[in-house]
Amino acid sequence: MTAKRIRVLATGGTIAGSGAGGTGRAYVPGRIGIAEMAAEIQALGMAAELDAVEIAAIGSQDIGWPEWERLHGQIEAARARQGVDGVIVTHGTDSAEETALLLDLTLAAGDPVVLVGAMRPVDAVGSDGMRNFANAVRVASDPGAAERGVLVVMGDQVFAASDVRKASTSSIDAFRGFPRGPIATVTPSSLDWFGPPAKSGERARFAWPQALPQVDIVSAYAGMNACVVDALLGCGARGLVLAGMGQGNAPAAVLEALAAAANSGVPVVRASRVDQGYVDRNLEVDDDARRFVAARSYNPAKARILLQLLIASGITERAAIQAHFDRR
Numbered sequence: 366m367t368a369k370r371i372r373v374l375a376t377g378g379t380i381a382g383s384g385a386g387g388t389g390r391a392y393v394p395g396r397i398g399i400a401e402m403a404a405e406i407q408a409l410g411m412a413a414e415l416d417a418v419e420i421a422a423i424g425s426q427d428i429g430w431p432e433w434e435r436l437h438g439q440i441e442a443a444r445a446r447q448g449v450d451g452v453i454v455t456h457g458t459d460s461a462e463e464t465a466l467l468l469d470l471t472l473a474a475g476d477p478v479v480l481v482g483a484m485r486p487v488d489a490v491g492s493d494g495m496r497n498f499a500n501a502v503r504v505a506s507d508p509g510a511a512e513r514g515v516l517v518v519m520g521d522q523v524f525a526a527s528d529v530r531k532a533s534t535s536s537i538d539a540f541r542g543f544p545r546g547p548i549a550t551v552t553p554s555s556l557d558w559f560g561p562p563a564k565s566g567e568r569a570r571f572a573w574p575q576a577l578p579q580v581d582i583v584s585a586y587a588g589m590n591a592c593v594v595d596a597l598l599g600c601g602a603r604g605l606v607l608a609g610m611g612q613g614n615a616p617a618a619v620l621e622a623l624a625a626a627a628n629s630g631v632p633v634v635r636a637s638r639v640d641q642g643y644v645d646r647n648l649e650v651d652d653d654a655r656r657f658v659a660a661r662s663y664n665p666a667k668a669r670i671l672l673q674l675l676i677a678s679g680i681t682e683r684a685a686i687q688a689h690f691d692r693r
Contacts, residue, residue, distance in 0.1 A: 369450040369506040372415045372443040375399035376432055377422040380483035380494040386489025392511075396422075397487055399455065406498055411553065413506045416449075422689045425457025425464070425482075430577060433467060438575055440468065444476050451477035451505035455498070458482040458539065462516060462530050464668050469515035469526035471573050473685035474564035476562065477510035480517045480526075484537050493520070493537055499553040512562035513548070523549035523556075525563070527693065530664055532640055543641045544662050544693075574677035580604035580669050583623070584638065585615035591622035604632045604672045613644040624655035630687055636660035636668045646687075658686045662693075 380402075403415040418439060421432050435455060443449045456464060465480050472478060483494035498592035501518040504510050515526040520538040521527035542548075549558045580595045583605055597605065605626060609615050613635035615623070627633040635657050637644050646652045646659040660668040668690070675686055 366552045367412050368412045368446050370416065371451050371453055371502060371505050372446075373399060373403055373417040373441070374436060374439050374450050374455045375402075375417065375419045375422070375455045376425070376457070377378070378425050378455065379486055380455050380457075380481065381499065383562070398422075402455070402495075402498060405495060406502055409553065411499065411502050411506075413454075413502050414688060415502070417608045423457075425460040426582045427455070428460055428464060430670055434573075436464070437471060437596060440472060440478055441643055447528065449476075450675050451479065451510065453505050454480045455564070456480050456482050458484060458519070458531055460666075462526075462664075463666050463670050465515050465526035465529060466667050467674070470671065472515065473508070473560070473569050474512045474514050476568045477505045477507070477513070477689065478515045479505045479510070480515065482519060484519075484535060484539055491537070496521075496553065497671060500551045503551055503556055504549070507556050508682045509532050509556070509558050509562075512565040512567075516548075518551060523551055528662075530640075530667075533663075541641070542644075543665055571678050571684075574674065576677070577673045578603040578675045578676045580606060580676065582606045582608050582665050582669055583615075583619070584608045584665075585610050585619060587616075589616055589619060591618045594619065594622040596625060598626060598631065602631065604634070604676050606634045606636055606665050606668045606672060608638040609635055609641060609644075611637065612642075613648050613660065614649050620650065620655065622648035624656070627656040627683075630681070632658065632659045632672060632681055632683070634660050634663075634668050634672055634686070634690070636663060636665040638665065642648050656692055658683060658684055661690050663690060 399417040403417045451691045479501045485492045517524045517529045519540040524542045532541040533539040581602045623633045644660045
């Protein structure tokens with residue numbers, strides 16, 4: 366088998382973390398260099414040549430626009446380079462779903478782009494990092510991974526960026542998919558897809574923006590008042606996402622403050638703090654009257670990413686925004 370050439374872009378995270386010792390829990394993310402990690406994978410004899418570039422060495426709670434811009438540019442350059450068959454991004458798990466969605470919405474389906482992380486640092490008993498990395502190499506090397514958009518590989522499963530979310534703080538199988546579950550299972554020596562590529566021939570939905578506008582998340586809870594909405598607007602929010610109770614609900618005073626924001630031209634999207642499920646229009650909340658957008662299957666963090674891209678692209682009309690949230 367001809368070895369596939371894979372560009373690896375490292376951002377740090379637990380997959381490159383150490384310091385806990387075998388049974389400890391505290392660690393520092395991003396301590397292990399990507400060259401060292403790539404050399405360990407090469408020693409396994411997998412049919413892939415890894416070309417590694419370090420973008421950052423941080424925990425993914427600190428990832429933001431500078432790292433995203435470098436990642437996007439490096440992926441586009443790698444795809445344009447003759448002889449590169451796929452791209453792997455090593456990434457912390459805390460914000461992996463946000464980075465994956467941002468890249469998925471701004472890249473053509475094309476050659477494989479795979480995000481991978483770990484729930485346990487390198488020196489912990491039962492560390493999952495090298496296995497996940499080897500699995501990512503297996504996926505990125507597979508022709509069947511093309512035209513599927515950005516993928517996330519964790520816990521011997523493959524998820525589409527539009528579905529994936531982190532659903533556990535520390536479990537080894539922390540990642541889930543909604544509305545679809547995993548789209549494949551993978552080991553370092555096997556890969557089974559559950560269906561054909563879903564995005565064959567699709568171009569990027571959005572051009573890469575010059576910057577991302579400020580969009581903030583309002584977390585709903587019992588007994589809250591509306592001052593947080595006013596505070597976020599005063600800090601320059603150009604869009605708001607409600608992490609609401611249940612079907613995206615909130616106390617009446619909060620809904621009224623959000624409705625006032627929507628009527629003033631600030632897009633407001635209703636999502637849910639509940640781990641899984643749809644937020645549909647006009648059920649408990651009258652979205653038409655309040656000029657809200659229903660997030661549908663997008664959780665608050667991912668709804669924020671989509672709304673940022675919409676605003677950056679000049680799409681601020683409510684019906685047009687809703688159409689993008691309805692689209693899979």
